[in-house]
Amino acid sequence: MHCESCVNDVSGALYKLPGINKVEANLKDQLLTIEGTAAPSAIVNAIQSTGRDAILRGSGDSQGAAVSILETYHKPTLDKITPAPGASDRMVRGLARMVQVNNSTTLVDLTLRGIAPGTYRATIREFGDLARGVESAGPVWSGTATLTADTKAQISGDPNAPRGVMGTVEINKDGRGSVFLSHPFQIWEVIGHAFAVAPVSVDESAGSTLENDENTVVGVIARSAGVWDNDKTVCSCTGKTLWEERKDEVEKGML
Secondary structure: OOOHHHHHHHHHHHHOOOOEEEEEEEOOOOEEEEEEOOOHHHHHHHHHOOOOOOOOOOOOOOOOEEEEEEEEOOOOEOOOOOEOOOOOOOEEEEEEEEEEOOOOOEEEEEEEEOOOOEEEEEEEEOOOOOEEEEOOOOOEOOOHHHOOHHHHHHOOOOOOOOOOEEEEEEEOOOOEEEEEEEEOOOHHHHOOOEEEEEEOOOOOOOOOOOOOOOOOEEEEOEEOOOOOOOOOOEOOOOOOEHHHHHHHHHHOOOO
């Protein structure tokens, strides 16, 4: 953003989104502060529609936000044993952003691309072990050990059902899909667990695990910055600016 005209351009795009209450711009630091209930992915898409890009610096309160980068762990083969030349089993196919909005509810902003059209089920798994991809992440998270009275009061249906079943998302013919889910859990309960998305046709009977394939994606849930928690402009690991890091990640498939 170079001037007030830029600010008005971006603000106008954001105010078209349902749930946006306030937009404030800081030209000097190139920052936007946004108050509202719109999905983070929708906010980024609105900014990108103006010909600009955006990096989400933080959302929600400190200790109340998390993210999971969703990757495939499927390696194409020439036969049943030999990997195809240049094949990779780690392709970024999606992102799950989570923001806890009270002491019993978390919103999940799930965005996917590059997988086959169809209906997919999102779940939190019992473990965060991805040594063998989704196969080592275990069954659906039961959540019984960390269930609080406030959260239990928000659960509809069978109170004994696994709490890790998030819901479904539709992937369009272009291989893209997104959904904004609300679920009764707190961020601290799921840190370190795996978040997985797989076709609904996959057997998810009690205690079953998923198998790696080109349309099943998984990632470990990790804490992310709350609003004002992240003032980093250069990555200490690579020495690159955030925008250089962003470009590298987009080339790898990051949303």
